[in-house]
Amino acid sequence: MDLTYPPEVADFRRELRAWLSEQLPAAWAAPGFWATLGEDEAFDLRRGWERRKALAGFGGIDWPVEYGGRGGSATMAAVADAELMHARAPRSVNPLGLTFLAPTVMAVGTPRQKAEILAPMLRNEVIWCQGFSEPESGSDLGSVRTRGERDGDEFVVNGQKVWTTSARRADRMFALVRTDPAAGRHRGLSLLLVDLRSPGVEVRPIRQMSGISEFGEVFFTDVRVPAADCVGGLGNGWATAMLLLSFERGSSAMGQYTDFRRAYDQIVEVARALGRDRDPLVRQSLARRLVELECLRYHALHVLTEVERGRDLGFASSVTKLQWSQTYQDLFDTLDEVLGADVGLDQPLGELGDLDLTALRRESFWSRSVTIWGGSSQIQRSIVAERVLGLPRGS
Amino acid sequence: MFFDLTDEQRALAETVRDVLADRCDLTAVRAVFEDTDGDGHPRELWRTIGDQGWLSVCVPVEYGGLGLGLLDAQVIARAFGAGVVPGPWASTVLAGEAVRRFGSSEQAAAVLGPLGAGELVATVALRGPGGGFGRTGIAVRASPDGRLHGMASGVEYAAVAGLLVVAALEPGPAADTRSAAGRRTADQAGVAGVGVDAVVADRVGLYLVEPSAAGVRVAPQSGFDATTRLAAVTFEGAPGRRLPGSDDAALTDLLRRGAALAAADLVGIAREALRRTVAYDIARVQFGRPVGSFQALAHHLADLHVAVTMAEHAVLFAAHAIDTTEQPDTEQPDTEQPDVVLAVAIAKSKASDTAREVTAAMIQYHGGLGYTWEHDTHFFYKRAKRLATAYGDSGDHLAEIARTAVSPMS
Numbered sequence: 001m002d003l004t005y006p007p008e009v010a011d012f013r014r015e016l017r018a019w020l021s022e023q024l025p026a027a028w029a030a031p032g033f034w035a036t037l038g039e040d041e042a043f044d045l046r047r048g049w050e051r052r053k054a055l056a057g058f059g060g061i062d063w064p065v066e067y068g069g070r071g072g073s074a075t076m077a078a079v080a081d082a083e084l085m086h087a088r089a090p091r092s093v094n095p096l097g098l099t100f101l102a103p104t105v106m107a108v109g110t111p112r113q114k115a116e117i118l119a120p121m122l123r124n125e126v127i128w129c130q131g132f133s134e135p136e137s138g139s140d141l142g143s144v145r146t147r148g149e150r151d152g153d154e155f156v157v158n159g160q161k162v163w164t165t166s167a168r169r170a171d172r173m174f175a176l177v178r179t180d181p182a183a184g185r186h187r188g189l190s191l192l193l194v195d196l197r198s199p200g201v202e203v204r205p206i207r208q209m210s211g212i213s214e215f216g217e218v219f220f221t222d223v224r225v226p227a228a229d230c231v232g233g234l235g236n237g238w239a240t241a242m243l244l245l246s247f248e249r250g251s252s253a254m255g256q257y258t259d260f261r262r263a264y265d266q267i268v269e270v271a272r273a274l275g276r277d278r279d280p281l282v283r284q285s286l287a288r289r290l291v292e293l294e295c296l297r298y299h300a301l302h303v304l305t306e307v308e309r310g311r312d313l314g315f316a317s318s319v320t321k322l323q324w325s326q327t328y329q330d331l332f333d334t335l336d337e338v339l340g341a342d343v344g345l346d347q348p349l350g351e352l353g354d355l356d357l358t359a360l361r362r363e364s365f366w367s368r369s370v371t372i373w374g375g376s377s378q379i380q381r382s383i384v385a386e387r388v389l390g391l392p393r394g395s
Numbered sequence: 396m397f398f399d400l401t402d403e404q405r406a407l408a409e410t411v412r413d414v415l416a417d418r419c420d421l422t423a424v425r426a427v428f429e430d431t432d433g434d435g436h437p438r439e440l441w442r443t444i445g446d447q448g449w450l451s452v453c454v455p456v457e458y459g460g461l462g463l464g465l466l467d468a469q470v471i472a473r474a475f476g477a478g479v480v481p482g483p484w485a486s487t488v489l490a491g492e493a494v495r496r497f498g499s500s501e502q503a504a505a506v507l508g509p510l511g512a513g514e515l516v517a518t519v520a521l522r523g524p525g526g527g528f529g530r531t532g533i534a535v536r537a538s539p540d541g542r543l544h545g546m547a548s549g550v551e552y553a554a555v556a557g558l559l560v561v562a563a564l565e566p567g568p569a570a571d572t573r574s575a576a577g578r579r580t581a582d583q584a585g586v587a588g589v590g591v592d593a594v595v596a597d598r599v600g601l602y603l604v605e606p607s608a609a610g611v612r613v614a615p616q617s618g619f620d621a622t623t624r625l626a627a628v629t630f631e632g633a634p635g636r637r638l639p640g641s642d643d644a645a646l647t648d649l650l651r652r653g654a655a656l657a658a659a660d661l662v663g664i665a666r667e668a669l670r671r672t673v674a675y676d677i678a679r680v681q682f683g684r685p686v687g688s689f690q691a692l693a694h695h696l697a698d699l700h701v702a703v704t705m706a707e708h709a710v711l712f713a714a715h716a717i718d719t720t721e722q723p724d725t726e727q728p729d730t731e732q733p734d735v736v737l738a739v740a741i742a743k744s745k746a747s748d749t750a751r752e753v754t755a756a757m758i759q760y761h762g763g764l765g766y767t768w769e770h771d772t773h774f775f776y777k778r779a780k781r782l783a784t785a786y787g788d789s790g791d792h793l794a795e796i797a798r799t800a801v802s803p804m805s
Contacts, residue, residue, distance in 0.1 A: 003715070004728045
């Protein structure tokens, strides 16, 4: 065990902190600030901020320099995640591109794709969304029906994607499309890059239970996609998709911890303000939440160690997903216990002072989604049971 | 940044497991478990433990030890848990820690050499009958001349120990409650509501006592976890040698080390119980297929794997926190700061809950077989059940976490 950061990481942290304290508007960190803005206004602010951050050299921390990154280590990237959360900097508006598409293109993209996709993504010139789920294809990803028929140098795409995060604001989509219906379930798929400004694309927002619309449905009617915009090889979409999903792994768990810890600290503040911190059951509930949160931090440090050693986490990343999603969701059950009988009021009367519950409330509804997307908890448990514990496949 | 065991620690873990599998497999454990007339101390195994250096892991090099820390000790503790191994290893190591941390150099020289070599069985007597872990649970009083009066309960292997470390209340230097120090001590004792004049400002001292001395009576106590033997110890004017560095904080420190070692034993139990359950449910066929292929079992086992993994991390972090708090890095580098109070409470709470849940599932997923005396499941279940309360149960540690992270209160 050695939990000391190497000097170059410590230097990097200082540099990033200094830049953040100079560049991040103080008003943005005020509780409830983002809730006062309209969705479009908030998006534009965040898009511009992230672009400035990249131009200042704080984007793509662990990306190779040749792709416009900083060439840093996974530890530096984790430290950056944690510092950005700590400073209450806004979250990325391009998370699906940055987390999934970028490392996939680095691994299997053509030289032209690397040049066209990577650096512009860092500067937020192109916002990406993911097109995997369909109405009849959720956890069972191999069943996608959206079709791409070859027509000369192009594919003609028809079908529908759903649960598309940022659909309304994205410029392009990386979509899993059936390009050879005659081949087997997993064999006839390709990963295509679709320009959402093309004729034949229709985007409809989906209003979530929190009341806001981060998701959408995307309909394709004879949308033309150049054949050169296929990543990872024609008919090789299943392997490419699995590679892509494998990049959702723990080096971001440090940032998640910092983010969730902030929510936890706010819940503790609410409990103190309402005098609920003296209730023994509330105290025990808050203590249990901290046990799981701190376990997530330890786990993040362990995962970081594995990544730095060049180890493939493989199916163990399902353990990370189960831990963070359950921990996060449980925080808000404890918030309900804290609020007690006033839980149904948007802003309970009492000694809350300038504590604003709007953001916590929004998070509490959002938290119901985290055990569904990115592989539901039931899928993750099956993966852990079969691939980690070695139990026989269920029927 | 390195959050893992080192290669040396992994090799140690492997050695301990191999040696224990060879010298104390579950058949040997059962023999000890069922030998209700015996003292539960397998002496041949003890010689091996001494020869292997597993008792000297925390003993300083100057006394012939390995001079390592709790992080290394927890590696051994985990293997003992995984093997539900009987014997006074943990109690001896913990007694050694008390002497190393708070004893005089003469005491350390006299005790730690023989202790590390396996020539001295030692244990700790920290609580009275029905008492909890902490100063309010102590039922032994020390007179100014070092004579002890009172009783300790649930003392591991007292019947075979050559040395006891006994926690006793002694009249503090500030029995005068009008002084600030006296009031502070009284507050710490948690005696709110008692009239100030009635408060006797006791403090805690740790004493070395030989069980063979006049005024010491050791009476074995029967218990369901026969992998660990317990005894009540009565002191009637027994002579004690005070550890000069001991006080309330010393007791807290010792309890923390005890909690970390117990948590390590618990995660060892939990990991092994899970491994055995998975193996059984792969082999056991019902309805024409392995029962482990049913999601009702498989998904719960997956959740348990997540819990055990987190408990393992928490135990590592707690041991690391104890080691680094004892020897802080004076250069203040950029580091993931360990808060030792939180770290130990988190580890013990998580390990206790997890080991109880996994060993209960072990019984359930072995079906009727798991409920029999003949099967080994109950060794794991019973050891977890006892250790879950050792050095504070989950509720005690959650209360500690709440005092640290939510608000002080009581």
